[in-house]
Amino acid sequence: MAADILSILIEAACFILLLSSAVAVWVACKGCLVLRKLARDATRDDVPILLKSPRVPAVSVVMVARDASPRSRAFARRILDLYFPHHELVLVLDGVEGDDMDAWTRDLRLVPTPHSTAGELPASPALAVYESTDPSDMVVFQKERGGDADAWNAGVNASAGQVIAIFDPQTEFAPESLLRLIRPMLYDPDLVFAVCGWTPAPPETGLAGSIADIEATRLWLGRCAAFAGWRNMLAPVAGSTILVRRDAIVAAGGFTAGPLELFLHLQGRARQSVKPYRAALVVEPSSFLASPRTWSELRQWNVNDQRSIAGALRHRDKIMGGRSALGWGLPAIVFQRFWRPLLETATYVAAIAGIALGLASPLVGLLVLLATVGAGTLVSMSSVVFRELTDLQGSDPVRLKRLFWASITENLGYRQLRNLWLVGGYLRR
Amino acid sequence: MILLELTVVAALLGGFAVWTGGMFAIILLRAFKRQHELRLSAELQPQMREELVASLAGSADQTKLKELCLRSRRDVSEALMSFQGTVAGGALDRLCEISMELGLIRDWCADARSTRSVRRRTAFARLSFVCAYEPCRRMAGDLLEAALDDPDPEVRFCSWRSLARSGTIPEIEKLFSAALSQPLLIRILLTEELRRFAVPLCERAVILALKSEDKGRVLACLEMLVAWERSVPVPDLRFLIDSPDRRIRIQALRLAPLVPLERADLSAIIQALLGEDVELTTAAAVACGRLQFEEALPGLARCLRSKDAGLARAAAEALARIQPRGWTILREMCTSPNPLTAGAAAEALERAQRQARI
Numbered sequence: 115m116a117a118d119i120l121s122i123l124i125e126a127a128c129f130i131l132l133l134s135s136a137v138a139v140w141v142a143c144k145g146c147l148v149l150r151k152l153a154r155d156a157t158r159d160d161v162p163i164l165l166k167s168p169r170v171p172a173v174s175v176v177m178v179a180r181d182a183s184p185r186s187r188a189f190a191r192r193i194l195d196l197y198f199p200h201h202e203l204v205l206v207l208d209g210v211e212g213d214d215m216d217a218w219t220r221d222l223r224l225v226p227t228p229h230s231t232a233g234e235l236p237a238s239p240a241l242a243v244y245e246s247t248d249p250s251d252m253v254v255f256q257k258e259r260g261g262d263a264d265a266w267n268a269g270v271n272a273s274a275g276q277v278i279a280i281f282d283p284q285t286e287f288a289p290e291s292l293l294r295l296i297r298p299m300l301y302d303p304d305l306v307f308a309v310c311g312w313t314p315a316p317p318e319t320g321l322a323g324s325i326a327d328i329e330a331t332r333l334w335l336g337r338c339a340a341f342a343g344w345r346n347m348l349a350p351v352a353g354s355t356i357l358v359r360r361d362a363i364v365a366a367g368g369f370t371a372g373p374l375e376l377f378l379h380l381q382g383r384a385r386q387s388v389k390p391y392r393a394a395l396v397v398e399p400s401s402f403l404a405s406p407r408t409w410s411e412l413r414q415w416n417v418n419d420q421r422s423i424a425g426a427l428r429h430r431d432k433i434m435g436g437r438s439a440l441g442w443g444l445p446a447i448v449f450q451r452f453w454r455p456l457l458e459t460a461t462y463v464a465a466i467a468g469i470a471l472g473l474a475s476p477l478v479g480l481l482v483l484l485a486t487v488g489a490g491t492l493v494s495m496s497s498v499v500f501r502e503l504t505d506l507q508g509s510d511p512v513r514l515k516r517l518f519w520a521s522i523t524e525n526l527g528y529r530q531l532r533n534l535w536l537v538g539g540y541l542r543r
Numbered sequence: 544m545i546l547l548e549l550t551v552v553a554a555l556l557g558g559f560a561v562w563t564g565g566m567f568a569i570i571l572l573r574a575f576k577r578q579h580e581l582r583l584s585a586e587l588q589p590q591m592r593e594e595l596v597a598s599l600a601g602s603a604d605q606t607k608l609k610e611l612c613l614r615s616r617r618d619v620s621e622a623l624m625s626f627q628g629t630v631a632g633g634a635l636d637r638l639c640e641i642s643m644e645l646g647l648i649r650d651w652c653a654d655a656r657s658t659r660s661v662r663r664r665t666a667f668a669r670l671s672f673v674c675a676y677e678p679c680r681r682m683a684g685d686l687l688e689a690a691l692d693d694p695d696p697e698v699r700f701c702s703w704r705s706l707a708r709s710g711t712i713p714e715i716e717k718l719f720s721a722a723l724s725q726p727l728l729i730r731i732l733l734t735e736e737l738r739r740f741a742v743p744l745c746e747r748a749v750i751l752a753l754k755s756e757d758k759g760r761v762l763a764c765l766e767m768l769v770a771w772e773r774s775v776p777v778p779d780l781r782f783l784i785d786s787p788d789r790r791i792r793i794q795a796l797r798l799a800p801l802v803p804l805e806r807a808d809l810s811a812i813i814q815a816l817l818g819e820d821v822e823l824t825t826a827a828a829v830a831c832g833r834l835q836f837e838e839a840l841p842g843l844a845r846c847l848r849s850k851d852a853g854l855a856r857a858a859a860e861a862l863a864r865i866q867p868r869g870w871t872i873l874r875e876m877c878t879s880p881n882p883l884t885a886g887a888a889a890e891a892l893e894r895a896q897r898q899a900r901i
Binding site: 121125128132139154155157158160162163164166167168169170227229232233274297300301302303475477478480481484485488489492495496498499502503506507508509510511514515518 | 545546548549552553555556559560563566567570571573574575576577578628660661664665668697700726727728729730731732734735766769770772852853883886890893
C-alpha cells in the first residue's frame with residue numbers, strides 16, 4: 115500500500131515537473147517572438163537627434179546612498195556622465211553623517227543651498243540640502259535614516275524632471291542608456307507609464323560563467339521579454355534600469371518599499387484602469403548586471419533574486435492587486451522559483467529513499483531523471499536556441515558550442531544544488 | 544503502467560530533443576556564416592573607406608573600389624552609409640554618384656520591394672540618404688514618394704526624412720502638416736529635419752496649423768515651434784495665450800520669448816501670471832524672466848509668495864534675471880516669514896550672484 119502511494123506521488127510530481135518544463139519552453143518561445151519584434155522595430159538610431167532635442171522630457175535620476183564608499187561615489191559620477199538633453203541627479207544620503215558626509219562633500223564639491231524639501235509624497239524632512247559647485251545638475255539631500263520608502267519618496271519630492279530614472283547601483287550601463295530608454299515614452303507618452311531596460315551581460319568564460327549565461331538567457335526570455343509581451347506583466351529584474359513617469363508615482367502615493375514594489379504597484383493600478391496603460395521593455399543595450407564568474411557569485415546572484423521576489427511579496431498588501439499585480443505572472447514566478455525547486459528536491463529524496471527501501475521500482479527513478487535532468491537539459495538547450503533566434507543575423511559560434519555543453523552539464527549537479535539555493539534564499543527572506 | 548508512462552515521456556522528450564538538435568545545427572551554421580561575414584567586413588571595410596575617402600578627395604580611379612564591391616556589395620553599402628552625417632555639399636554629391644556608379648541604388652531599390660521588413664527598412668534608410676542628390680532621386684523613381692503612406696512607420700519615416708532633405712517648399716509644407724498628427728517621437732525627429740525651414744513654414748503652413756479646429760494639431764505645432772528654439776514670426780500670439788485649452792496656453796507662453804510681441808501679447812502674459820493654474824502661471828513666470836519684462840515684477844513677486852514650491856522657484860528665477868529691480872525684490876523676500884518664499888528667493892539670488900561673479 116505504502117509503495118503504491120509513494121509511486122503515485124512520485125509520478126504525480128514528475129507530471130507536474132514535466133508540465134512546468136513545457137510551460138517554460140512555451141514562455142521562452144513567446145519571449146523569442148517578442149524580442150524578434152522589438153529587434154525589427156529598433157533598426158533606427160535616434161540617439162544623436164534625441165540628445166539635442168528640447169522636446170525630450172527632463173529626467174531626474176534618483177539615487178539613494180547609505181555610505182560614502184568609493185563604489186557609491188563612482189556610481190554617482192557615472193550618473194552625472196550620462197548623455198541626455200536635460201537630466202539631474204537627486205542624491206538622497208540616507209543616514210549619512212560625519213566622515214562619510216565629508217567624503218561626499220569633497221568628492222562632489224557640495225555647498226549648502228536653501229532648496230525646499232517639501233513635496234507631494236510623505237517623507238521625513240532633510241537635515242540639509244546641497245548643490246555642487248561643479249557645472250553639473252544635482253541636488254543632494256542629507257536626511258536621517260528613515261527606510262527605503264522614505265528615502266525614495268524624498269528623492270521624488272526633490273526631483274524637477276517629469277520622468278524619474280532609477281539605476282541599480284550594481285549595474286553596468288552605457289552613457290546613452292537614458293536616451294534609449296526614453297524612446298517608448300516618447301512614442302506613446304499618454305499610455306507608457308514606465309520603461310524597463312535590461313540585457314544579459316557579456317558572458318564570462320568557464321563553466322560557472324557559461325551556466326550564468328544560460329540563467330541570464332532564461333531570465334531574459336521569460337521574465338523580461340515574454341512578460342513584456344503580455345499585458346501589464348513586466349517587472350524589473352536585478353540590474354534593470356527603470357524610468358517611471360513622476361505623475362504616475364505621485365498618483366500611486368509614492369514608494370511603499372523599493373523600486374520593485376513600486377513597479378508592481380503601478381502595474382497593479384494599470385491592470386485595474388480602463389485605459390490600456392502599459393510598461394515597455396527596451397532591448398537595446400542599456401544596463402546589465404555583471405555576469406557571475408565563480409560559483410559563489412552565481413549562488414549570490416540566485417539568492418539575491420529570490421530575496422527580491424520574497425521581499426516584494428512581503429509588501430503585497432501595499433501593492434494594488436497583491437499577488438495578482440502581474441496577473442498570473444507573480445504566482446508563476448513564485449512557482450518556478452520556489453515551489454518547483456522544492457517539489458523537485460522532494461521528488462529526488464522520495465525516489466532515492468523509495469528505491470533504497472524497496473518501496474519504488476528503479477523505473478520510477480528513471481522517470482524522475484527524465485522529468486528533471488532530461489527535461490531540464492532540453493529546456494536549457496531550447497532557451498539557447500530561442501535566444502539565438504532573437505538575433506536577426508546570428509552570433510558567435512564558439513559561445514553557442516560552449517552553451518550547448520553547459521546546458522547538459524548544468525543539469526548534472528548544478529541544477530540540484532541551485533534548487534537548494536533557491537528554496538533557502540526564498541525562505542530566508 | 545510505469546513502463547507506459549516512461550515510454551510516453553521518453554517519446555515526447557526524444558521528439559523535442561530531435562527538434563532542438565536540428566534547430567541547434569541550423570543556428571550553429573548561421574553563426575558560422577555570420578562569423579565569416581564579420582571577418583570579411585573587418586578585412587574589407589577599412590580598405591573600402593580608404594578608397595571612398597580618396598574618391599571624395601578627387602581621385603577618379605575606382606578600379607580597387609569596384610574590385611572590393613565585387614567581393615562584398617553589402618560591405619560597400621555599409622562603408623558608404625558610414626559617411627552619413629559627416630559629409631555634405633559637393634562631397635555628399637560625389638558619394639551619391641559613387642553609389643550610382645557601383646550599381647548600389649539598383650540593389651537598394653530591389654531591397655525596398657523585399658517582403659522582409661528589416662531588409663526593406665534598411666533599403667529605405669539608404670535611399671533616403673542618397674536621394675538628396677537629384678540623379679539618385681530620378682533613379683529611385685517614385686519609390687520614396689509611394690512610401691509616404693506606407694503601412695510600415697519606419698519606411699514612412701525614411702521617405703519623410705528624404706522629402707525633408709530634398710523637397711520643395713510646397714512638399715515641405717505638406718510634410719509639416721503630416722508631421723503634426725504623428726507620435727511625439729516622430730515629431731521630435733522631424734522637428735530637427737524641418738528646423739531649417741522654420742521661416743518659410745511660418746509664412747503659411749504654421750499659420751494654417753495654428754488656426755486649425757483640431758486642438759491636437761495646434762498643440763503639436765506650438766511644440767514644434769518651441770523646439771526649433773529660433774526666433775519665428777508668429778502673429779497674434781495673445782489669442783493662443785488666451786485659448787480655452789490650458790495645454791495650448793502653456794505652450795504659447797513657452798513660445799512667447801521666441802516671438803516678436805505686441806503690447807497686447809505682453810498684457811496677455813501678465814494676465815496669465817495672475818491666474819490660479821500653477822503650471823500656467825509657472826510658464827508665464829518663466830516667459831517673463833526670459834523676456835526680462837519689468838512690468839511683470841509685481842506679478843512675479845506675487846508668484847514668489849505662492850504655496851507651490853515649483854512656482855515660487857520659477858518666479859524667483861525670473862526675478863533673478865531682471866536686474867536690478869528683480870534682485871531688490873528677491874533681497875526683500877529673503878526675509879519673508881514664509882520659508883518657501885524665503886528659501887526660493889535666497890536660492891535664486893545666490894545662484895544669480897554666483898553667475899554674475901563668474
